Amino acid sequence: MNTKSFTCAALLWCFVIPAFAADTAPKPPPTPLLTQPADKLVAVLQSNASRKEKADACRELAVIGTRKSVPVLVELLADEQLSHMARYALETMPGSRVSQALRQQLNLLHGRPLVGVIGSLGVRQDTKAVKPLSHLLENADPDVAQAAARALGKIGNAEAAAAIQAALPGTPPANRLAFCEGWFRCAEALRDRGKAKEAVAICNQLRGIPGLPNQVRAGALRGAILYRGQQGLALLKESLCLEDPVLFNAAIRASMETPGPEVTRILEATLPQLRPTNQVVALQALGARGDTNSVTAIYALAKNGEPKVRKAAVNALAAINQPVTVPALAELTEDRNREISLAARKGLAGIPGSEADAAVLDMVKHGTDERRLAGIDLTEQRRMTAAVPVLLTAATDANANIRPAAIRKLGELGGPAELPALLKLLAQATEVRDLDATAEAIGSLAIQAGKPEAIIAQIISAIGGSQPAQRKALMSTLCALGGPRPLASARAALQDADSNVQDAAVRALADWPDVQAAPDLLKLARSDRELAQRVLALRGYIRLAREHPASAEEQLNMLREAAATATSAQDKKLVLSGLGDITSIEALRLAGSHLSDPELADEAGTTVVKITAKLDATEKAAMQSVLSQVLQSCKSATVLDKARNRLKELGLEPTAPTAPSAPNDQETGFQSLFNGKDLSGWVGRTNHWSVEDGAITGVTTKENPAHGNNFLIAQDGDKDRVVGDFELRLSFRMAGDWGNSGIQYRSLNMGDCVARGYQADMETGPNYTGILYEEGGRGILARRGEKVRITDDPAKPGSPKLTVFGSLGDGKQLQEVIKSGEWNDYKVIARGNHLEQYINGKQMIEVVDEQAGKAASSGILALQLHAGPPMKVQFKDIRIKALP
């Protein structure tokens, strides 16, 4: 959302304003509010000046007019063109003469001008107008009668109230709301003047009139409670127990306007008697009052209420936000109902103070794995640096699930003082999970401390004295740190006696955060090491060339070296993507030199088009030649179109016959959602999403982890794109050891780049790619190969019942069409409540969602980045077609 607002503001600032200025005649300059003395303004009104000039004079007289201007203005009240502006001047002018003059007009005017004068007398709170206004309550013109009732309300004395009371029964139904409004205003004004009794009487009379609209009934009860003061509490108590939702809600609102413990006690006392929906509302009101004495009453419902009441009670405890709620919340974190235990954890996370800290430490120490892991998470959420000793103990726990979690938090919460302990943990670790967690924690700790030399020295010297497994783990720490000394250490590890350490060193260098590793990587890529290491090194080198260019020239040189080193088409394509970033004839020629390779032609063509789009027209000859080659060599219709267009823009003809463009019937009617260049049309957390290799790329790293699952949301103009029935096609690729992503469709934007709803899932592992998952909702809805019908579970209303009604094949066999680490084509078809997902042409799932209240028929479209270990996902060729 932040990004979106920024984009809107930036657009407004950069484009709309100048464009507006350019399109239209220059704006007249703003003028001061006051331009002339009052007597000159009066002279304008008396002259034959234009309507505009007279209106302006009135606007100024509203501020500076004196009694001398009154006669001239009053004369204009009957002038249809200037009546309002005359009032505009008079309404704010002090003095009884003004009121008197306006009153006299009540007998003379009709229709709109009369309505206006009535309104002005109300604004002026002219008590002498009560009598004439009272007569107007019976006026046949409903606008007049209604204006009179509201104006009488603004004056708001007993006489005005009596007039409305007398006229209300006989007034036509259309006037009733305005009359009630006037009467309410009288009650408020009387109360403000210390006449509470009269105010209560009005509200009670309103309560007694049958058939009034709900908002009037609510207002009357509110007034009857509030204006009584102390005596109103009994009525409040009685009203809270009413079944009528209008009156119950009005009573709740009245309670909100009455601070203090007495009302709190009343809310607590009535809680048990309320029906569940009202209990939920009353609990929210109690939570907002923040009275620590409410804990007992709320806790009772947190234990014994209906499920939704229990959750509201837990949230109310959280809202009270005081240490006294900690025991209750801590107990509820272990509730068997998962929704309750999660709400309690969330509540506990947000209670300030040492009591909550102690409860969290207890969670870390005792209980089930889930409880302990939740406690460990809470130490970080609450930033409990005091938890370090407990975490250190947990770091050597017998339980293999607890250890890595605790170790990671030590990296977040610990300081330099914890480094020796972490290095010791590393030395003692035997399991890979512990080793990785400890290496990661050491890196986090050093980075948070600002990477001081002393700490880096300790880490590097630890490598020297440690076993191969430890050395291997520490390679990722070096990579997280970056900088010259860790680089030297990683370089040295390339010669390590242990081949696993060597391999880890290559990986560390390939992921290196700064350009200093580039020469090492190029050397590695050209070495006689095993192929996998050389490929890693080359890709790391290309990445550095793209991410950290010192200059365009340096970037070009690096990519030239990479092109000379690359052997596979895939790596050459990476080079070509990189070349697209550079605006130079040399880059154009280098890209053009790959056009002759049929495997690379389209990629090279894309790059050529991209470069020529940025190149200055003075380079026409070179561009003509290379673009003509594109027309001969490329197959992609998009590339061919773009090349032709660019030639046309430059006023050039192709230098050789062009290849016919290949028609592609299947693709008609699709709209592209991604321009291949930047994230136009998408909004997400910019620290994770970018365009790499001509693909939308989502990346998390150790230094830049995802704080919760988050999403890149498709836009339509300046708002979220909403999809209903559609067919979506795209290609995706996931790299690395771990990764989880997905295509969110017909979903909800929860704000802060978080989405909920249907997700066409994908991951690096073997289980979830192709399945239908509901993010933030019902979870897995269909596994690979399943045809599923979803209905409401009669046994558990609100929960889904998944019925598998057919098969699309064996899930494991379907997995085989998915190419790990390579581009795969995803297709999603959503029509009505029928959803289908395909990968590489093979159908993966089919779902009929018939669960009322849960099935979504439309919503936003977004791409997922999953929280967790570092990951990378890429999307390209994203196109969509609305289905009829």
Added chain:
Amino acid sequence: MGGIGIGGRGTTDLNWMLPERDVQFVAVCDPQKSRRAAVKRLVDAKYDNNDCVVYHDIREFLASRTDLDAVLSATGDRWHALAAIMAMRAGKDVYSEKPSSMTIAEGRGVLETAKRYGRVYQTGTQRLSEANHVYAMELARSGRLGHVHTAYAHIAPWDGAAMRHDWLPGEPELAKDECDWDLWLGPCPWRPYNHEYTRGGWRGHYDFHTSCIGEWGAHTFAQVQAGLGLTHTCGVEYQYVNNLSGNGMTIKFANGVKMVLSRGDQYWHGSCGERFIGTEGWVGAADGYQKTEASSPALLEDFDKVLLEYRARTQRPMNHVRNFLDCVHSRQLTVANAEVMHRSMSTVHAANICMWLKRDLKYDPVKEEFIGDPEANRLRSRSMREPFII
């Protein structure tokens, strides 16, 4: 729900609301035919039916649709308060675009109507529900900056505080069904029709807009006052600055804390920013920030923790529309409720009046009047054009 006056910004709001599962959008009201038709198309496409009913007159719309629980109002600024008051009087809860009022008196009217009928009201000052801003406000509010003595509020960097009083050249009015000019003007002084007004060209005109101060101040003053814990009051001293925009104006609150208006990028790099300065450091946010910014990294360490505390204490989601819808169910006060908005907009209006009268002003937030300045007091309200009178 129903909609009133939904154009560009309103469509963004509408698209934010439509996917919410508790929202069923059934009707739209607009004096401009093309706009009501566009909203109907969008809504009908969402529900795959032809059921969204269109109205041209707000009075008929509110009187006949007693079935609506809530309305989204995104008219031009001149109609915001009046539409909200009319809708709440008709028993609807209201999500209204900013600014919530054109004058101090209008803001008071919105507040009293919401209380009178027990209605839920939210202004679309969505930064009050965005994590970066909430963190800045919480840091200021909780004393972690020490004593906060100064805050900076961003005002729009285009146009000035002085307003246009010219009329665009008159054009023949369109048929009432196409564009009802009388309704479009609503409570504002009459002027001849010109199509530019109806497509956003009303901005900058005194009758229709609240100047560069109100354009962003409607957001940023609320952000500042929320962070200072001053949403129940408004500025008491306004120091006139002799420039076109109000840039650098100092506004004092009763507790001595100062708010300084700033138009450039001295205190932020993004739009609608605020910054709080305390004895122990500063914190600030603006649109486009990856994260709230502060004088030292230590002040940002507790980002997640502070937001967890805020969400637990207030039970408010970091989603402005969701906060409104939650309150429609719970009847609780929204984060940008009528009081918060009346008070922060009172500061906006008083700052404008200070610039227009070109002199320092003092204001009494309890009596809601300027002290010793009758002319300023005469600018607290503007006569509304009949029959659009509250």
